[in-house]
Amino acid sequence: SSSSSVEKQFEGFRVHLEESGNVRERIRAVVMEMEGAVRLMHSSLLLVHHTRPNPDVLEKAKLQIEVLKDLFGGLAQILRECPGQYYRYHGDWRSETQAAVSLITFLHWLETGNLLVHAEAEKKLGLDNSEFGLDIEDYLTGICFMSNELPRYVVNQVTAGDYDCPKKVLKFLTDLHSAFRMLNLRNDFLRKKFDGMKYDLRKVEEVYYDVKIRGLGSGDSIQGHATQA
Amino acid sequence: SSSSSVEKQFEGFRVHLEESGNVRERIRAVVMEMEGAVRLMHSSLLLVHHTRPNPDVLEKAKLQIEVLKDLFGGLAQILRECPGQYYRYHGDWRSETQAAVSLITFLHWLETGNLLVHAEAEKKLGLDNSEFGLDIEDYLTGICFMSNELPRYVVNQVTAGDYDCPKKVLKFLTDLHSAFRMLNLRNDFLRKKFDGMKYDLRKVEEVYYDVKIRGLGSGDSIQGHATQA
Amino acid sequence: SSSSSVEKQFEGFRVHLEESGNVRERIRAVVMEMEGAVRLMHSSLLLVHHTRPNPDVLEKAKLQIEVLKDLFGGLAQILRECPGQYYRYHGDWRSETQAAVSLITFLHWLETGNLLVHAEAEKKLGLDNSEFGLDIEDYLTGICFMSNELPRYVVNQVTAGDYDCPKKVLKFLTDLHSAFRMLNLRNDFLRKKFDGMKYDLRKVEEVYYDVKIRGLGSGDSIQGHATQA
Amino acid sequence: SSSSSVEKQFEGFRVHLEESGNVRERIRAVVMEMEGAVRLMHSSLLLVHHTRPNPDVLEKAKLQIEVLKDLFGGLAQILRECPGQYYRYHGDWRSETQAAVSLITFLHWLETGNLLVHAEAEKKLGLDNSEFGLDIEDYLTGICFMSNELPRYVVNQVTAGDYDCPKKVLKFLTDLHSAFRMLNLRNDFLRKKFDGMKYDLRKVEEVYYDVKIRGLGSGDSIQGHATQA
Amino acid sequence: SSSSSVEKQFEGFRVHLEESGNVRERIRAVVMEMEGAVRLMHSSLLLVHHTRPNPDVLEKAKLQIEVLKDLFGGLAQILRECPGQYYRYHGDWRSETQAAVSLITFLHWLETGNLLVHAEAEKKLGLDNSEFGLDIEDYLTGICFMSNELPRYVVNQVTAGDYDCPKKVLKFLTDLHSAFRMLNLRNDFLRKKFDGMKYDLRKVEEVYYDVKIRGLGSGDSIQGHATQA
Amino acid sequence: SSSSSVEKQFEGFRVHLEESGNVRERIRAVVMEMEGAVRLMHSSLLLVHHTRPNPDVLEKAKLQIEVLKDLFGGLAQILRECPGQYYRYHGDWRSETQAAVSLITFLHWLETGNLLVHAEAEKKLGLDNSEFGLDIEDYLTGICFMSNELPRYVVNQVTAGDYDCPKKVLKFLTDLHSAFRMLNLRNDFLRKKFDGMKYDLRKVEEVYYDVKIRGLGSGDSIQGHATQA
Amino acid sequence: QRAMTTSTATADSPMREEFAKYTDYLNQLNDKRERVVKASRDVTMNSKKVIFQVHRMSKDNREDVLAKAENDLAAVTDQYMSKLVKELDGTDFWKLRRAYTFAVQEYVEAATFCRFCKAGTLLNLAEINASLLSLSAESLEPLQINVLDYLLGLADLTGELMRLAIGRISDGEVEYAEKICRFVRDIYRELTLLVPRMDDNFEMKKKMDTMLQSLVKIENACFSVHIWNHELARALGPRFMSPVDES
Amino acid sequence: QRAMTTSTATADSPMREEFAKYTDYLNQLNDKRERVVKASRDVTMNSKKVIFQVHRMSKDNREDVLAKAENDLAAVTDQYMSKLVKELDGTDFWKLRRAYTFAVQEYVEAATFCRFCKAGTLLNLAEINASLLSLSAESLEPLQINVLDYLLGLADLTGELMRLAIGRISDGEVEYAEKICRFVRDIYRELTLLVPRMDDNFEMKKKMDTMLQSLVKIENACFSVHIWNHELARALGPRFMSPVDES
């Protein structure tokens, strides 16, 4: 009868919804662990604000990268069972991914002074297979979050006596900002985050100015001052 | 140099973002047309509240189904270029799809008295290939919207003199509601819409009660009345 | 040093917060199962709207009471570990408890025509020990939810031909409403729910009126009508 | 009869609800006095922004601590009559307690430069018996509120000529922030308040930077400057 | 000094606001009693729905009028100390006043079949002096609330066998509705309440004709029916 | 019939609204291009922050003015078809216009040291005919945005070694601020932007004095310093 | 002393002359907006009074009540709309729209309400606008109500029609109520097609929800009176069907 | 036909006479409210203009600018407040408060702003109310601004003082800014004690948050100029400390 064909259909729906509900629960469990790992890594990295950067601090932070890599592996495992549905669940791990990117790129910059590019970031987080990659907009958003840390870093480094830091950071941030400007961003979250980057840039410029006008940086003597000396 | 490798990477991002921006613009154009077609179909179907249902009204509404089918074909065409990203853009055509489902299932019910099942709905909208299907939650949400039309329909049909309508609608809605209750819905939009369905059911029950207690339906004579006769 | 005494204190806090976080997670798991059991029981009981009440329907619904009882036992077990903190976590299972009360009291009324009193409800749900009882406001709120089902029940029973039902329900609801009015409720959720009960009462009165003015109930003949016959 | 057993039960409820209504009214009266005392203490403490801190200001603020202690004693008295229901009524005095904690910890820090730990805070407010303690989350929230006062304090002290203040505050706040980070906070009010603490920290860092780069603090001479001298 | 002149003015304000705070607290106490009296009166009057009206019921309800009168006297007493500030505090007793009006006008109608006019209502509540009157919009809102009781009253009276009641109520409500239409209401609360009166009128009318076509009312046969008999 | 006269009128509205919908779509397309042009121009002009200003930079930025002029011409063309409806659609291109004004006035100031007045701005953007002008509030808002760039410019120029820049900017900004003070602004967007100008002014001033006390500007020694040298 | 150099030079900068022009422009615009707002409040309040007057209609006094309502409406047009037209001064209809749109909507509501009760038809925008032509001085461009404000006013009209329908049923005029029902259905259906095309249609979307609620209220009222009448007809037997059908 | 019986009897029911009284009362009240609203808009707009005028003050033109501002304020009092007083008609100050409260707040803001700039003191409520006494006819009870509106206006004043302080620092008047800072601190501190006691204090609580933000902005500005001056003093050496301290 018609009524039983309806029933049969809904039985199918029940199975379908239950399965996707289970997927979400499993993702939720992984994401909660990711949140913890990100928090720990963040805590470790924050120490760079209070001392001159040193290998110990960085090494401790790096330990969490492996943890994150395993967790992303777990996510990939779950998603492998739902081919083509990466973007269906994407929102569930999005903000943790962005936070993770901001931390590993900051760490990389502290070590090398260079930007960790997308392919390297994917690799670091074990996301390099074709099924489960690092969404480009998440990568870029993570970069913006990393940029937000730089003004604070520069202020604290100068306070700690490193007067050459502002110049280095300014160069990096200027390049980064100018690379970003090439993108044609939609009017969305990423665009808003990027718009915030200009305040980071301005603050770093001001710190560099403060250092320079007082003749504090090495090789940064100001002409007028020099004459006066 | 480091700065130029950053540049190169961002050039890649620019291309990527531009492409997905273009996809969105193309989807937007199709969705705007879908909105128009849905609106026309809705407006045609509203006429069933004005009179007893008649073929002319239904035929006119049906014309838009073909239009919608073509538009969904257009969407599928666009998405074919981005394999695995259906759910990335899904939100952009979601509410139009739900509205379309509510209209074609209402129309189908008016014609046959049966529920248009998911597979048939997919077929009607030309969504039957594996790449671009009709999301089950969208289908179910559309069904809920259809249910919202029924109390008004039943009231107007009785006023127009069809006293057997409430019984028919009540049977249909009771079956539908009971099928829905098998689902284990998450606490989301669909759940909220489904929770609303019980008010539709209650209203239809009351209309049926009003008709029956007055002995108006055919074969609906009430005992007390019968004795009196 | 001062700094390390701060650290020590916060270590204590960390343990404390983790423990209460765990309690919440465990409660969450039980409550999710309660939600499922309540949903099943609700589904079963809803069938009384579509048929004359019969033992089969009621028996099936009763099965869930045992499930609920076990789950409440599980909650009690968890809370036993946190003496004096019942009300700290109370909000987490509140709405499921209220729903459970509404269902078991409705079921009881269907079977006996009487109100399931608080002590009996506690007993049915296995909440009768002194540590973990049934909050009186939750019990009362559940009663209000039960009352909300009665107008629908009465409408459907009359449609199904039971013309004596309204009188019975009206008597019960009038007594219940008048008992409630003795309470001096605060201006809160319960008060709002109780205020809604008067609409249930009014609707049942109207159905009773409909039945009586048409001389449908047994022993309900109207004087004027009688003379006329 | 059934109707009178219902009545009897509701008579019991009436008594129960009246009693808990009375408890709330009595709590309300105490809380209103607490609000007044907190307000007075706050207003007294605001004077530390107007001048260099001095004993008179602090003494006047301290007077209110005794008042608060008495009031908490009053609350404890009331709660003693309802064993195990601390958390039932907890929400009624929560925000006043948090405000009180923020004030007494700020005052203590002004006097000693140290954090008033939880046990001491309980003692100061007369909450040290086992029945009626200071909820840890309330204590922590109060600490966050106190942290919000520090940026303003540091700015005003520097303006008033105390150039060593920023260093001291920065040390304290860095320790506090780092202790907090050990906690695994749920996604709730406290977490949000704690997230705000990083802005306090950043502002204090910037003030310290401003003072230091100008060589204003004692023992804070900057190298570049030194060379120039 | 400037600062102390500021202080002096604010000291005056503090006194002023404390006084008005006290006024509010005193009003709050009276209003809580009014709420109780209104509730009791409502409870007593509700009995008219379940029996034919009889002097005992009405007498019991009337007892509360004296209580209310005393309480309004108490309010007037308080307000006498703040000449010209009736409307400053008006919102605090507004809804109780409206409820009181609805009850005394219902009672008056039950006894006399007439509308208790504004001046009489003022007198009954002891509000007849020029300082503390009955706001006309409150009076009118109370009348609307009273009207809301009438459909229920009429349904229950007919059920209880009083077939002449509908005619009497219909006449009264028709006159009242027509008088209300003279008012120019702003788009506010009162207008919304007045809209509700239209539905009351329609319901009473339906009952009137239900009774009439069945030849139940005394001397009320309609032509068709009459011929038929 | 009445219904068909209604239909006829609405058919007219449909045409009207479809036309205005088309106008909006066409405007949208132009505005998207304007956004791109503004972005490019902004990117080009931003280079003045990182180098001493030079003709190449300015020339490249100026190229976009022609593009913008053409686009405004396109808008004017569209609006010519809807006489008198400039302000109906105004909101659609408002923020791009303000951004364009901020850029051309900044460019003009870099070249001439003067403010580009409203009439000249209109002319530059090809808006000088009476039908499609430059709204004065948009012009003024654009000026405020330009002012926001000046502190950053001055900081970067000083860092780059141009010590005479602050004086020039300070003079200009002081005059501009003083001219703005003549306006009576409503409490709106423009007023908020103008408030921001005060902060720009203060920052530029600080840089000016930073430079001055260090005797860096040409012919700008302050007395104390001069004596000291 | 700081800032000595900067504060003096500004007194008669060339900018100030420019800004004096901007100042005048802004002052005049704001003054005009204020005058328009005030005139609008009068239009609103008096249009509301017209609507109340129409609601005083009953079966027996229709002509008198409507004649008075039309008189009052004419007074609103002549006294208050004309003042609004004058204050708007023939320009800035779109720029100052937010200052007067609610008044115009209320006026449309009143005028279309009167017309429907009088003639059972929809007063067209063209007719309203024709009546406004005479209000403005020859030299000025006359105020013409735009389609958006007309449609927004029409949406509100359906709320008044709902009240009217409930009242008419109580007054025994079932056919009148059914006529209102058909009229509101037509308007609702026509508007569903237009809403998405309207500027800033958020407000209109909200009004559409309200309108549907009103329509459902009318339909429910027609439903109850219909089944009630039907039961009555059965009770009285076939001989007595006709008078009921007439009602 | 249905309802035949009911619609006729109502024409001259005894209720109608009663309701005619209620109708008159409501009509008069609404008309009065409309007039008060209109008068209030004038007060608001012109008070805002006074505030802008005060902001035109700089070190060199203080006397002229303030004289004009005081003149303008007097005009607001004489022309617009007096009209408000007249429309209020000596009664219903509390009943119609919502219709005029924003205007009175803005007026308080303007008046206290003028006074602070002129004399550095807080214009008291008693003084304002004294100046309003003369506006009303002898026979009427004069409008007296209530404490709540005064305090709400005062809260807004601090926003204007913040703008003023930032401007004064740019103009080199650091001491003036510090004076504003102390003044705002005093007001803020006094208000923290009063807020919880105020009627409907939700609005005031929001204003307190804004006020604290303004205060922090002033304090931050004073802070930067202070450390800047201190660095300058060091750079110039002890001999040159004094002129800087004076500034």
Ligand SMILES: [Mn+2]
């Ligand atoms: Mn209306």
Ligand SMILES: [Mn+2]
């Ligand atoms: Mn202001």
